[in-house]
Amino acid sequence: MTDTAASAPRVADPRQWGSRTGRRGRMLGLLGCGVVLAVPFALLVVRLTGLDAGTPLAVPVVLFPYTAVLSVLVLGTMLAVPALRSRWAVTVVALLTAAQVALLVPRFVPHQRHVPAAAAELRVATLNADVGGADPRALVRLVQAERIDVLAVQQLPSAGVAALAEAGLGTLLPHHELHPEYDSSIYSRIPLSHGGPLHADTAWPQTTADVTVGGRTVRLVAVHTYYPLGDAKRWTRDMTALTSVARRSGPDTVFLGDFNASLDHAPMRELLASGLTDTHAELGHGWARTWPAGKSLVPPLVQLDHVLHGSGLVGVSVGERTVPGTDHRAVVAELALLPARERAG
Structure with a gap:
């Protein structure tokens, strides 16, 4: 007869179970971080490659600064939570x-x-009146x-022009180049000359005029481009046309208006590279927000x-002002004319 000894049942080491659970939690945590960072990574690729030009990607790329904040928050979380401190993940x-x-900092400096x-100065403002909805008295x-x-x-349609006249705008800015049929108009305290539509391939003509300030002629272009959500290709053609005009313009030029573009859009960067400077970025106001405003619970983004x-x-100086009745904020800027020897190269 052979004696057999009964085997004692195996009991799992609790520390082993904890280790497995910890590894599983860590993997899930890192996976969650990866999912959250997918959008910031995608928009970084778009921002670096200019894939937004002429494509629907022109719509989400305006959120690029927000995704940078999201990345900072995720990085901070990974550094603060020991279980997520994977060297390779933190490095990525x-x-x-x-x-x-690195892409955002220059506009804050x-x-x-x-x-x-x-130096002679010129105070300018621009506002999208939202089809005449802006409060004329405001x-x-x-x-x-x-x-x-x-x-x-x-x-600003014809009815909006009439409402502004009734509100007394003509007393303050008696000179004007009004083109409600072209979708943009210019009012001025200083006499205007050489006004009319801009000869460029834009969805609708942009209004232009000259003013004389400090003995110098400053060319004004009141801008309103097509919008990317409606037709990204048409919007890109508008921006390309403006870039072509800017390259031919002299140093005393001001383009102001609703570009339907942020500083993270490739066509806007092309326009700036043609010899123009964005006043907000120049003065370190890198996160100005002008839309949407006033008509929704969502703050300007x-x-x-x-x-x-x-x-x-x-x-x-530069700043934004709220005008009731429109979904855009006004931009107000003070510009100074530099002597020739002090102009940027």
Whole structure:
């Protein structure tokens, strides 16, 4: 007879179970971080390659600054939670975040430009009136309070022109180049000359005019481009046409209006590379937001309205103002004309 000993049942080591659970939790945590960072990574690729030009990607790329904030938050979480401190994962997220921050930082660093005390100045403003919905009396009060010399208005129909006249805008800005049929108009305290539609391949003509400031002629272009959500290719053609005009323009040029573009759009960067400067970025106001405003519970998220100027001018101040009745905020900027020897190269 053979004696057999009964085998004792195996009991799993609790530490082993904890280790397995910890590994599983860590993997799920890292996977979650990866899923969250998929959008920031995708928009970084779009931003670096310019894939937004002429494509539907022009719509989400306006959120690029927000995805950079998201990346910073994820990186901070990974560093704060020991279970997520995977060296390779932290390195990848750190590189992603660094690339995003590197693209954004320049617009928050003011340009160091000397403005001579005796330099002539030009105060300008732009507003998309939302098909005449902007409160005309509020706009007149803004012009008066900000001592505006030149006002560009987009989406201002004939009824809106009449409402502004009734509100007394003509008393403050008696000179004008009004083209409600072209979708943009210019009002001015200073006499205008050489006004009319811009000869460029845009969805609708842009309105232009000249003003004389400090003995110099400044060319004004009141901008309203097509919108990417409606037709990204048409919007890109508008921006390309404006870029072509800017390349032919002199240093004393101001493009102002609703570009339906942010600084993260490739066509906008092409326009700036043609010799123009965005006043917000020049003065370090890198996260201005002008749309949507006023008509929804959503606060302004992105900057679509800009004041761009040539190398003959320099930004002194810039800001956004709310005008009831429209979904855009007004942009108000003070520009100074530089002597020829102090212009940017």
